Amino acid sequence: MQRRYYQPIIGTLGFVLSPDRHRVLMVHRNRRISDDHYGKYNGLGGKMRPDEDVAACLKREIMEEAGIECLEMRLRGTVNWTGFGPRGESWLGFIFIIDRFRGEPFSANEEGDLVWVEISRMNELPMWEGDRFFLPLVFDQDPRPFHGFMPYDGGRVVSWSFTRL
16 A cells, blocks of 8 residues: 655744734735735735744745844744645645734735734735634734634535644
């Protein structure tokens, strides 16, 4: 019997909180019509490089995408998205909150406009269907990280489950 090994794309996703902790910095992916995320809002982040850990990846991505330095950040959870990418790739995402940063965020980057969004209104934004399942866990008061599994098929969420330790 041949074993199949799971080889996901590893990425980070960060949500930068405003100093008053009521808003979060998001990118409105409105620059490239060919972007699979076109029109959607998302946190900041991206793919991990072979020479970095997940914290270094997030710090680099936030600096590249928003021009700010992460000073304090917390791991809020992980999500295993199978079949998610444009060609059905699987992703393992590490999701962080950035509690404190230095610098003034860009107004836009190559993916789209950077906007401060009221946390209480995030659910009104166009975003990936699956984001609505895990975002409440990112911003809740439970200090334990969550670890979720969200398979996709044909661009749609098949199911959602998570544990907290």
